[in-house]
Each structure stands twice: as C-alpha cells, then as structure tokens.
Amino acid sequence: MSNSNKFSRRQALKFGAAGAAAMGAGPLIFTRNAWAQAFPNDPGSNANVILGFNVPQTGPYSDEGADELRAYMLAVKHLNGEGDGGMMNTFTPSSLKGNGILGKKVTYTTGDTQTKSDAARASAKRMIEKDGALMITGGSSSGVAVAVQGLCQEAGIIFMAGLTHSNDTTGKDKKRYGFRHFFNAYMSGAALGPVLEKEYGTERRAYHLTADYTWGWTQEESMRQFTEGMGWQTAAAVKTPVGAGDFSQYITPVLNSGADVLVLNHYGKDMINSLTQSIQFGLRDKQVNGKNFEIVVPLFSRLMAQGAGENIKGILGSTNWNWSLQDAGSQAFVKSFGAEYGFPPSMAAHTCYVQTLLYANACEMTGTFYPPEVIKALEGFSFDGMGNGKTEYRAEDHQCFKDVLVVRGNENPSSQFDLLEVVETTPRSQVEYDAKIFGGELGPYKV
Amino acid sequence: MKQKLFNDTTLFLTFAAAILLMPIWLAPLGASYPDLLQKFAIYGIFAIGYNILFGLTGYLSFGHAAFLGVGSYAAVWSFKLFTMNAIPAVLFGVFFAGVLALIIGYLSLRRSGIYFSILTLAFAQMSYNLAYSVLTPITNGETGLQLTLQDPRMIDAMFIEVGEGLPITNLFGIKMSGYSGFYFCAVLLIICFYISLRIFRSPFGLMLRGIKSNQNRMNYTGLNTRPYMLAAFVISGMFAGLAGSLLAVTDPLAGAERMQWTASGEVVLMTILGGVGTLIGPILGAGLIKYFENIFSSFNNNILHDFFSFLPDTLENIVVQVTGLFVGGGWHLTLGLLFVIVVVYLPGGIVEGFQRLARLLSRKKQPDKTSSSLKNQSAE
Numbered sequence: 132m133s134n135s136n137k138f139s140r141r142q143a144l145k146f147g148a149a150g151a152a153a154m155g156a157g158p159l160i161f162t163r164n165a166w167a168q169a170f171p172n173d174p175g176s177n178a179n180v181i182l183g184f185n186v187p188q189t190g191p192y193s194d195e196g197a198d199e200l201r202a203y204m205l206a207v208k209h210l211n212g213e214g215d216g217g218m219m220n221t222f223t224p225s226s227l228k229g230n231g232i233l234g235k236k237v238t239y240t241t242g243d244t245q246t247k248s249d250a251a252r253a254s255a256k257r258m259i260e261k262d263g264a265l266m267i268t269g270g271s272s273s274g275v276a277v278a279v280q281g282l283c284q285e286a287g288i289i290f291m292a293g294l295t296h297s298n299d300t301t302g303k304d305k306k307r308y309g310f311r312h313f314f315n316a317y318m319s320g321a322a323l324g325p326v327l328e329k330e331y332g333t334e335r336r337a338y339h340l341t342a343d344y345t346w347g348w349t350q351e352e353s354m355r356q357f358t359e360g361m362g363w364q365t366a367a368a369v370k371t372p373v374g375a376g377d378f379s380q381y382i383t384p385v386l387n388s389g390a391d392v393l394v395l396n397h398y399g400k401d402m403i404n405s406l407t408q409s410i411q412f413g414l415r416d417k418q419v420n421g422k423n424f425e426i427v428v429p430l431f432s433r434l435m436a437q438g439a440g441e442n443i444k445g446i447l448g449s450t451n452w453n454w455s456l457q458d459a460g461s462q463a464f465v466k467s468f469g470a471e472y473g474f475p476p477s478m479a480a481h482t483c484y485v486q487t488l489l490y491a492n493a494c495e496m497t498g499t500f501y502p503p504e505v506i507k508a509l510e511g512f513s514f515d516g517m518g519n520g521k522t523e524y525r526a527e528d529h530q531c532f533k534d535v536l537v538v539r540g541n542e543n544p545s546s547q548f549d550l551l552e553v554v555e556t557t558p559r560s561q562v563e564y565d566a567k568i569f570g571g572e573l574g575p576y577k578v
Numbered sequence: 579m580k581q582k583l584f585n586d587t588t589l590f591l592t593f594a595a596a597i598l599l600m601p602i603w604l605a606p607l608g609a610s611y612p613d614l615l616q617k618f619a620i621y622g623i624f625a626i627g628y629n630i631l632f633g634l635t636g637y638l639s640f641g642h643a644a645f646l647g648v649g650s651y652a653a654v655w656s657f658k659l660f661t662m663n664a665i666p667a668v669l670f671g672v673f674f675a676g677v678l679a680l681i682i683g684y685l686s687l688r689r690s691g692i693y694f695s696i697l698t699l700a701f702a703q704m705s706y707n708l709a710y711s712v713l714t715p716i717t718n719g720e721t722g723l724q725l726t727l728q729d730p731r732m733i734d735a736m737f738i739e740v741g742e743g744l745p746i747t748n749l750f751g752i753k754m755s756g757y758s759g760f761y762f763c764a765v766l767l768i769i770c771f772y773i774s775l776r777i778f779r780s781p782f783g784l785m786l787r788g789i790k791s792n793q794n795r796m797n798y799t800g801l802n803t804r805p806y807m808l809a810a811f812v813i814s815g816m817f818a819g820l821a822g823s824l825l826a827v828t829d830p831l832a833g834a835e836r837m838q839w840t841a842s843g844e845v846v847l848m849t850i851l852g853g854v855g856t857l858i859g860p861i862l863g864a865g866l867i868k869y870f871e872n873i874f875s876s877f878n879n880n881i882l883h884d885f886f887s888f889l890p891d892t893l894e895n896i897v898v899q900v901t902g903l904f905v906g907g908g909w910h911l912t913l914g915l916l917f918v919i920v921v922v923y924l925p926g927g928i929v930e931g932f933q934r935l936a937r938l939l940s941r942k943k944q945p946d947k948t949s950s951s952l953k954n955q956s957a958e
Binding site: 239242243248253260304344345370372 | 608611612613614617710711719720721722724727744746755756825829831833835836871872873875876878880906907909910
C-alpha cells in the first residue's frame with residue numbers, strides 16, 4: 132500500500148470541475164433534437180410505424196404472453212394487408228384499408244415484462260426511447276398494466292392494455308393515455324352473481340383465496356359485493372402470493388372453516404395449481420352444511436382450463452371471449468388464427484388483436500398519429516363485429532362495455548380445445564356501472 | 579498491489595470519462611438510450627457497494643436487495659410527502675438503507691461463512707414479505723408504490739403551483755428522466771467509485787482484506803474485527819440504498835419485487851461475472867447483465883431473420899430456430915451459459931480476461947508475481 136497513487140486535493144478539484152463541465156455540456160449534445168418533435172416518436176416521413184408488444188415471456192403468466200404475441204403478429208399481418216384479414220372484414224364501422232396505418236407499413240418490437248412492474252417499465256421504456264414505438268400494448272397482469280400505463284401517460288405514448296382484469300386499471304389508476312378492451316372484476320361479479328344464485332342458492336358460505344395484488348384485491352371485493360348482496364356469507368378471505376406454486380397450506384384451512392364454496396381469485400399457472408390441489412384434497416367430493424362443496428373461478432380462460440385438465444369440469448367462471456362463439460367476427464378470427472398457428476386463440480389473444488386493430492382504426496379515423504387526437508377518436512367509439520357484439524369505449528374511464536360470458540368447464544369435451552361451455556351471455560346493461568364509483572382521474576390530453 | 583498498467587489517477591480519470599461518454603460509445607451496441615444508461619449507472623453503484631463487502635471481506639451476503647428496496651420506498655415516500663426534488667429522496671434512501679443495514683448487519687455478523695449468507699437471505703426474505711403483504715399500507719404490495727395526484731408534497735405545495743397531471747422528479751428544475759437523469763446517476767456513480775477506490779487503498783480496506791484472508795488470526799492478535807465488518811456492511815448497504823433511491827428518482831415507482839431474493843442473487847452474479855474484489859469488475863458485470871436483460875430479451879425471430887439473411891433460406895431457418903432459443907424469452911439461458919463459462923475459465927471474472935489479454939499483448943516474459951498472487955486471492 133503506497134500512498135503515491137492517492138489523489139491530492141488539487142487533483143480531485145480539477146477532476147470535479149472537468150466532470151461538472153462534461154455533465155453540463157452532455158445534455159446539450161444528446162438532447163438537442165428532443166424538442167424538434169411535436170409529439171414523442173412521431174413517425175414523420177418514415178415508411179414504417181413501430182408498435183411495442185410488451186408481453187410476459189417468462190413467469191407465471193408466460194402462456195398468456197406467448198398467445199398474446201401470436202395475436203399481435205397476426206394483427207400486424209392483417210393491418211399490412213397480408214393473410215385473410217381476419218376480423219378486419221367483420222369490424223364495423225371500420226376505416227382500415229389494409230395498407231398499414233395511414234399508409235405506413237406496421238412493424239413491431241417485442242419485450243419481456245417478466246410479470247414484474249420494474250421489468251415491464253424498463254422494457255416499455257426501451258421501446259419508447261430506443262426503438263421509437265408509437266404505441267405500447269400487451270401485458271397479462273393488472274399490476275404490470277397499471278405500472279406501464281402510468282409510464283405511458285408520463286411519456287405521452289398511448290397504451291392499449293392487454294389482459295388486465297382489475298377494476299383499478301380503468302378505475303382508481305385510470306389514465307388518459309390508457310385504454311382497456313378487456314372486461315373487469317366488477318363485470319365478472321355482476322355476471323356471475325345471478326348464475327351462482329340460480330345454481331347454488333342463496334344460503335352459502337364462501338371462502339376466498341386471493342392473489343395478493345391489485346387484480347386479486349378488486350376481484351375479491353367485487354365477488355364479495357355481489358355474493359353477499361344475494362345473501363351469501365364470507366367465511367374468510369386469505370391472500371396468497373403470486374407464483375406461490377404450492378397452495379396446500381392455504382387449502383387445508385378451508386376444510387375446517389365451515390365454508391361450502393371456495394372462490395379462487397387466481398389466474399394463470401397459480402389458478403392451475405390451486406385448483407388442481409383443491410381437487411386433490413377432495414374438496415369437490417365433500418358435503419358441507421348438507422350441500423355439495425363447490426369451487427368458483429371468477430376469471431376463466433381456455434389456456435388455464437387446458438393446464439388444469441380434468442379438474443375444471445363443472446366449474447363456473449366468467450370470460451371475456453371464447454373461441455367457440457358463433458358470430459361472424461369470432462369465426463373469422465378463429466379461422467385466421469388457426470390457419471396461422473394450428474390451434475384456436477385464447478381470450479388473451481383475442482383482446483390483444485382487437486386492441487391493435489382499434490388503435491390502428493382510430494389513427495385512420497383522425498388521419499394522424501398525434502396522440503391527443505387518437506385518444507379523442509377512441510373515447511366513446513362504438514363498434515361491432517369484434518366477437519363481443521356491440522361494444523363501446525366509454526369516454527369517462529376508457530373501459531370497453533360489452534356482454535360478458537359466464538362459462539362452465541365442459542363435462543364432455545369434444546376436442547382438447549373444447550373446454551369451456553357458455554352457460555349464459557350476460558347483457559351489457561346488467562354489468563354496467565357508474566364510472567365514478569372507483570374514483571381516479573384520467574389526467575390531461577397533452578403531456 | 580495492482581496492475582502496473584494504470585495508476586489510480588489514470589484509472590479514475592479513464593473511468594470517469596468512460597462513464598460520462600457512455601451515450602456515445604454504447605451507441606453502436608444499441609444500448610445508448612437513457613433508461614438503459616441509467617440502469618448501468620445505478621446497478622453499477624449497487625455492485626460497487628456490494629463489492630466493498632463481498633470483494634474485500636469475502637462475506638457473501640444474499641440480502642442486499644432489501645436495502646435496494648428500502649432505498650426505493652424511502653425515495654418514493656419523499657416524493658409523495660415532501661418534494662419532487664431528487665436530493666432529499668436520495669438522502670432518505672441512503673439513510674433508511676443504512677439503518678436497516680445496521681440492524682441486519684448487527685444480527686447477521688455474529689456468524690460467518692454460509693451461516694451469515696443464510697441469515698442475510700432470511701432477513702431479506704422477511705423484508706420482502708413485509709413489503710409484499712404485511713406493510714401493504716406503506717408499500718402498496720405487489721402493485722408497487724406510485725405517485726398520485728392526491729399526494730400532499732408539503733414542500734412543493736408551498737413553492738410551486740400544482741399543475742395538471744403528475745409532477746416529474748427533478749433536481750432544482752432539471753428533469754430527472756432521460757439523459758439528464760443519466761448524468762445525475764453517472765456523477766453519483768463516479769463519486770461512489772472514488773469512495774470505493776479510497777476504501778480499497780486505505781488501512782480500513784487493508785483490515786477488511788485481512789479479515790478475508792484469515793479472520794481467526796486477526797482475532798488472535800487481539801483485534802476485534804466485528805466493528806470493521808459492521809462498518810463495511812453498513813457502507814455497502816448505504817450504496818445499495820443509494821442505488822434504490824436512484825431507481826425511484828429516474829422512475830418514481832417502487833415495487834416489492836426489488837427486494838426479492840432473485841434481485842440479491844443478481845448483484846452476486848454481477849460481482850462474480852465482472853471480477854470479485856476488483857475495482858472495476860462489478861461495474862462491468864452490472865452493465866453486462868443489464869444489457870442482456872434489456873437488449874437480448876428484445877430480440878425476436880424477425881430480427882434474427884434479418885441478421886442471418888445472408889445465409890441460404892433453409893440454413894437461415896435452422897440457424898434462426900436454434901439461436902431463437904437463446905434470445906427473447908431465453909435470455910436467461912444465454913446469461914447462464916456465459917456465467918458458467920466465466921466461472922470455469924476466468925475465475926477472476928471479466929477483469930481477469932482483460933488482464934490476460936493485456937499480458938498477452940505486452941508479451942511479458944516474466945509473469946508479474948504480485949499481481950498474479952492478488953488475482954488468485956480475488957478469485958476465491
């Protein structure tokens with residue numbers, strides 16, 4: 132250890148000054164062009180527009196993410212006039228021309244959200260700052276959707292949410308630049324409530340297992356609101372960590388709680404695990420309070436049903452869309468997706484495909500990519516032919532309103548994909564609510 | 579004591595210049611956009627701090643993510659309660675991380691070796707679970723703590739008129755996102771590097787190295803090593819707190835996943851990948867891992883097809899199929915392979931690679947005895 136290498140105070144001062152000078156000059160060099168744009172990532176005279184597809188490629192929701200990405204690539208194809216056009220042929224009123232968006236070819240950049248807010252924001256920032264994405268879409272978790280939506284509001288980039296079911300996304304955390312086509316926990320509760328009453332009666336004790344984040348909380352809240360409203364009691368509501376893997380420690384207490392219904396507010400691989408373990412623990416073979424023990428999964432998807440296999444038979448839930456629907460839009464989409472990938476799309480794929488088309492259509496309608504104008508075109512936009520019947524983007528909270536499907540795990544599936552049968556289509560009027568009940572503010576058009 | 583190639587002054591100068599010029603020389607690698615540059619600088623600070631503990635004393639902590647998370651939460655609360663200025667946020671972050679490090683360090687340092695590692699891991703996991711569910715009112719659980727329009731912001735409210743939309747973090751008016759945010763982090767990184775340099779060269783640093791080579795012998799000479807260990811632990815915890823608060827400064831959001839054990843593991847990887855116990859290694863490791871996470875994960879098959887388009891079609895498809903496994907969602911796999919290769923062939927990390935390269939180029943006939951003995955030590 133010699134002291135000869137140490138800095139003298141004079142040297143330290145010199146470097147400090149040089150550093151400060153470099154720091155002052157740096158921003159001038161690197162951000163000079165930042166103010167030349169009227170809005171962030173204006174494609175200007177470029178021949179391409181870039182969309183950012185930010186989906187979970189790893190983690191508990193990666194199955195959904197993979198399917199979302201497939202749908203996005205299909206949507207890009209259709210927008211560019213390749214393939215059979217899918218729902219572009221059934222979508223009304225449509226301004227889409229099949230030559231990209233506003234004559235510019237659609238290209239894309241992808242990223243991995245890892246179902247973590249931090250990683251999702253880093254990935255979205257990369258798309259905005261490096262790749263020049265004009266719009267960000269995707270995600271399969273409400274936590275991620277809320278985080279990325281907040282980022283997009285600050286950056287002035289439109290965010291078309293993928294699969295996110297929490298009331299908060301278009302409730303207390305809603306943003307001017309964020310839009311959600313998917314339904315939410317409140318709608319699930321409103322649609323499931325009457326069906327549960329009809330099937331299981333009004334004298335039940337429910338036990339909730341809830342994924343411990345924004346979606347789970349609001350899902351539980353909405354389910355309790357509607358079930359308690361019709362006379363059910365809530366025995367207990369237990370929060371479980373996301374991606375827990377083993378739920379046995381949470382399921383054992385259910386047996387001794389005196390509850391006769393288990394509500395699994397879980398999604399993705401978590402739901403597959405918790406449902407499978409509940410069945411293995413013999414919950415469904417039990418009789419409690421003189422009634423058959425039942426399990427309810429408020430948010431159901433075919434991908435999850437596929438993962439859970441036999442165990443989903445007879446279990447009630449709600450879903451945004453199912454490939455077995457017979458309307459022209461759904462059929463066109465299933466055909467086109469099936470031709471491309473060899474199996475039917477999931478509801479995550481459906482909502483992501485629709486979101487991409489809706490954004491492109493809004494740009495065509497206004498004739499510009501300027502976000503405030505595109506937002507105004509989307510607000511209050513009513514459309515049909517996208518698989519859910521008549522749908523409206525409500526201007527007050529950027530939430531789509533449409534019919535909700537109540538489904539049941541198919542007892543006798545005719546194929547490996549025919550896993551959910553539609554029990555009831557709950558009309559839009561029954562699931563609608565006042566935009567004010569969840570609070571929150573959209574924020575400004577211009578940022 | 580170290581490579582003759584650089585003395586400390588030139589090392590520091592080169593380092594400062596390289597960091598400040600990152601936006602230029604990283605451009606060809608596609609990594610010169612503000613968010614990634616900020617991450618380089620921030621995780622560089624995290625890794626430097628970690629190296630002060632792990633590199634000098636050899637104590638392997640698996641709980642440093644807890645300090646990172648506490649720094650973030652403290653910073654976001656400073657934004658929510660007081661002001662959007664970055665300075666108080668950073669101070670709060672460092673302070674609270676330091677306090678937590680003092681508590682955890684005081685308890686964990688009663689043991690050494692694997693028991694110490696397990697203790698720190700346990701404490702970090704406890705902090706994570708607290709943040710995730712128990713302390714939800716403070717941390718907002720899994721969703722993460724975010725700014726809202728209703729926050730009091732007491733100091734700002736006195737001076738600045740409330741605008742429409744969320745306020746942005748700033749340093750006396752300079753916004754803390756984009757390139758200016760990067761330069762703020764970069765200057766702090768350079769300061770941290772300087773502090774680390776001085777610690778490495780100080781008697782205190784020598785004491786820490788002594789603990790690494792033989793703690794028992796140090797104890798037998800009548801010296802109480804615990805205060806030194808605790809000081810090193812707290813310093814490295816404060817570095818982590820600084821990094822955490824900077825994460826919040828550049829992007830005002832704090833999530834519990836920052837405290838997860840994977841985040842603690844990440845900083846261990848960064849340090850080992852770059853070179854344990856070397857000054858510059860941890861920063862290289864941090865940069866490499868963040869580069870993989872952000873750039874490799876964004877490669878999709880389209881980009882691969884473009885890249886390999888010079889090959890004949892069938893061959894191109896095969897090559898894309900194979901390489902596709904290693905990019906996009908498979909970036910972890912590439913990183914894992916790289917890690918294995920480095921640990922097996924370059925136990926001293928990337929820095930050892932550079933040293934070998936330098937020796938090869940300078941064609942020294944006689945290997946430098948002192949430097950190789952130090953190298954072996956740092957490769958433990």
